[in-house]
Amino acid sequence: MDIAEILSYGFMQRALLAGSLIAVLCAVLGCFLVLRRLSLIGDGLAHVTFGSVALALLLKFYAASALFVSLPVVMLCSLGILKLTERARVTGDAAIGIVSSLGIAIGVILASLGGGFTADLFSYLFGNILAISRAEVLLAVVLCATVLLLVTFFYHELVAITFNEELARISGIRTGRISSLLVLLTALTVVLAMKLVGIMLISALLILPSSAALQLARGFRTTLLLAALLGVIAVIGGTFASVMLNIPTGATIVLLNFMIFGLACFGKRLLAQE
Amino acid sequence: MPPVIDVKGLYCRYGATHVLSDITFRVEDGDYVGIVGPNGSGKSTLVRALLGLSSRDEGEIGLFGVPLSEFEDWQQIGYLPQHFNLFTSNFPATVTEVVRLGLLSGKRFPRRISRADTARIDDILEYMGVQDLRRRRIGQLSGGQQQRVLLARAMVNQPRLLILDEPTAALDPETRDRFYSLLAEVNRERNTTILLVTHDSATIGSCASKLLYLDKRLVFYGTFREFCVSSAMTNHFGELAQHQICRLH
Amino acid sequence: MTAFRWRVMLLLAAACLVFFTGCSRETTSGPAATNRLQVVTTLFPLYDFARAIAGNRAEVRLLLPPGSEPHTFEPKPEDILAINRAALFVYTNRFMEPWAEDLVKGVPRDRLTVVDASTGLVLLDAAAGHDHGHGAMEEGHHDEPSGKDPHIWLDLTNAQAMVDTILAGFVARDPANRDYYAANAAAYKGKLADLDRRYKATLGTCKNRTLLHAGHAAFAYLARRYGITYVSATGVAADAQTTPSRMAELVKRVRALKLQYNFSEELVSPRVAETIATETGARILRLHAAHNISKDDLAAGVTFLDLMEKNLAALATGLQCRQ
Structure with missing residues (x-):
């Protein structure tokens, strides 16, 4: 199918626009998360979302309104992951594992107590990049603007706690609050963006563009910008590739993301050899 | 003028193990204190307690006359933690960006970097002799270069107190000596009070003005002259060791 | 999403294994709660067919909780117990409930009759997102050549055949009530046939x-x-x-x-x-x-x-x- 024609469809325009916005968002947050060894937090919070669905069911929040239960639950759990790493001498990956398996277990028990679902709530919480509504594009714009604004506002503090938390503390930075801000923004992004593009894509967009940028960039600011750029390239390139090859879009974007990461690793070696 | 550091009756424990017991000492403005002692003697715990990074069980700590719990004037203090370069080797930050982080303590929210700040970064990099590296990634530098950059980060606010925890551990002897003379210069020219933790008691005598010997408690605190003539220390260390420390002074 | 549903399932499977090995010994020796025929069905259509046949002489249980996705079912200890107490287990086919055969593997066949409700029906190939037209097939791609489309009950003639298959299971386990079950099944099939005629007429x-x-x-x-x-x-x-x-x-x-x-x-x-x-x-x-x-x-x-x-x-x- 030719590109001009496929671009005339609204769902494609929305996929490219909302997808790019989410890619930027995830890439920027991803840089901080990967460096703080919390890269799997996207995956972990998706598991928690599973648990929260059961709670939504028990509280009789059906269909799309399940979000109003999932969002606060997932945000709380993101703080839980943070507290585990700070207080209990647990590493980031273990903390994510602990919270996410707890989330699933509680979800399974609640679902069983509730005696079944009223609808396939998963289908409401996990979206598809080809089926983004106009309202959801607006949501992506607002989400992206909010997160990027906050990240810009707290840029130096975020870099400082990522560089070294103790040094940040004795620079008078309230490290607890800044870390909380980071994981809360991540939780917000995971839940809302998952509703738009699905969990696989969120997880990939959080880790891959930032990891690729970390291979190449020298400074922090350039890493953030490069990660955002690579994320957008992957979304746009992957979407077009999926049109040409007639394969599912989300998975194609993930694959392209991986290829970009591979090239970045290769490119780093070339740079090092010079 | 209140003492730069004032510690009274400090006790620190990890679980049931006493790491530090009954530590009392004062550091005055312009002092250059070398903190020495065997491995596990609580040197790092002491400086971390001074900065509020590890908890204390008992005792009072004052910084510039203010109790630690109320202390907020962090731009007066520059800190270079132990083994720091191990954590930074993969961190995506240029030399300028790392030094810029040192400016944050002098700012209130929302923290913004001004043109004057950029000039200060350039000045300190030049002072440290690493101005040519400012656009390099921190992890690509040699150990000695990294330490200079991190010292620049600690000093960019022109702090009155500089605390360094084994800054020379990873350096070769020549680089180490250059680093020590740089610190001595900072102490002399800028009147910066320095607290230097080192396991290297043989060389400390060449630069520090005071010696703090720690072995889970305070074994000795005073000037080198006092140390070298103290018969208690001769009994404690033996004549040979005492002489070795005093030789370079 | 699938990947983590699988993970959820594994977690549960592990939990159930513990419960199952712990509980089964005590309960399988005890007699069933009532003397009526105990029937366990997986999905709702089978449940509905079976309860129509059962009338008040057999107890029919729906295994899958409402709203759950049949491909990745999560059995509770109670479900395992119910299967162990049952004499008849009805499932749609191995494409719909790939886990069903594993679930009943441990129960001897002399105690439990397992009914594959699709027996005797021709299953359509599972075409991946393409046209399924009666004589109007435009595209011939079949991305899952080995897979079959399991949603057989949505053809009302299939539904009638499924009722017969399930009835045979009832009769094999409870021959004393043969005539009662047969009459119920016939009545239900009548309703299905009637609806099928109205579908034909309207559509x-x-x-x-x-x-x-x-x-x-x-x-x-x-x-x-x-x-x-x-x-x-x-x-x-x-x-x-x-x-x-x-x-x-x-x-x-x-x-x-x-x-x-x-x-x-x-x-x-x-x-x-x-x-x-x-x-x-x-x-x-x-x-x-x-x-x-x-x-x-x-x-x-x-x-x-x-x-x-x-x-x-x-x-x-x-x-x-x-x-």
Whole structure:
């Protein structure tokens, strides 16, 4: 199918626009998360979302309104992951594992107590990049603007706690609050963006563009910008590739993301050899 | 003028193990204190307690006359933690960006970097002799270069107190000596009070003005002259060791 | 999403294994709660067929909790116990409930009769997101050549055959009540046949013969039975993802055929249907695939026939048939 024609469809325009916005968002947050060894937090919070669905069911929040239960639950759990790493001498990956398996277990028990679902709530919480509504594009714009604004506002503090938390503390930075801000923004992004593009894509967009940028960039600011750029390239390139090859879009974007990461690793070696 | 550091009756424990017991000492403005002692003697715990990074069980700590719990004037203090370069080797930050982080303590929210700040970064990099590296990634530098950059980060606010925890551990002897003379210069020219933790008691005598010997408690605190003539220390260390420390002074 | 549902399932399977090995010894030796025939069914259509046959002389239990996805079922210890107490276990087929055979493997066949309700029926190939047309196949891709479409009950003649298969199971286990069960089955089949005639009559008059379903291909049997061209966004697998070209084709199809409605499945988020609606202006109608009934419907006593009545009404509107 030719590109001009496929671009005339609204769902494609929305996929490219909302997808790019989410890619930027995830890439920027991803840089901080990967460096703080919390890269799997996207995956972990998706598991928690599973648990929260059961709670939504028990509280009789059906269909799309399940979000109003999932969002606060997932945000709380993101703080839980943070507290585990700070207080209990647990590493980031273990903390994510602990919270996410707890989330699933509680979800399974609640679902069983509730005696079944009223609808396939998963289908409401996990979206598809080809089926983004106009309202959801607006949501992506607002989400992206909010997160990027906050990240810009707290840029130096975020870099400082990522560089070294103790040094940040004795620079008078309230490290607890800044870390909380980071994981809360991540939780917000995971839940809302998952509703738009699905969990696989969120997880990939959080880790891959930032990891690729970390291979190449020298400074922090350039890493953030490069990660955002690579994320957008992957979304746009992957979407077009999926049109040409007639394969599912989300998975194609993930694959392209991986290829970009591979090239970045290769490119780093070339740079090092010079 | 209140003492730069004032510690009274400090006790620190990890679980049931006493790491530090009954530590009392004062550091005055312009002092250059070398903190020495065997491995596990609580040197790092002491400086971390001074900065509020590890908890204390008992005792009072004052910084510039203010109790630690109320202390907020962090731009007066520059800190270079132990083994720091191990954590930074993969961190995506240029030399300028790392030094810029040192400016944050002098700012209130929302923290913004001004043109004057950029000039200060350039000045300190030049002072440290690493101005040519400012656009390099921190992890690509040699150990000695990294330490200079991190010292620049600690000093960019022109702090009155500089605390360094084994800054020379990873350096070769020549680089180490250059680093020590740089610190001595900072102490002399800028009147910066320095607290230097080192396991290297043989060389400390060449630069520090005071010696703090720690072995889970305070074994000795005073000037080198006092140390070298103290018969208690001769009994404690033996004549040979005492002489070795005093030789370079 | 699939990946982590699998992980959830594994977690549960592990938990159940513990419970199962712990509990089974004590309970299997004890007698069943009542002397009536105990029947366990997996999905709602089977449950509905079986309870119609059972009347008040057998106890029928629906294994899958309402709203759960049948491909990745999570059994509770109680479910395992129920299967151990039961004399009859009815499932749809190995494509719908791939876990079913494993679940009953441990129970000796002399104590439990296992009924594959699709016995004797021809299963359609599972085409991945392409047209299933009665004589109107335009595309021949079959991405899952080995897979079969499990949604057999949506063809009402299949449903009647399934009733017979299940009846045979009842009779084998409880021959004393043979005539009672047979009479119930005959009555139920009569209702199915009657509904089938009304489907034929109504759907024979439609202005439009394309059922455009913005979801996973569950309604191929229904479409084939009533001579309707069936177009779906994705293949039979419940969590398959569609491609941009497929979406564009659906949109083009709606425009070319001037379809006024596109269909979405009940209980599932209609986001793909909404996307097509935004693109084309075609409104959305919901069809019920019946294997996944909501908790409220189950509590309200809704039957398979009720769901299929509703489907007929939706189809009549959506395909512009004379009613």
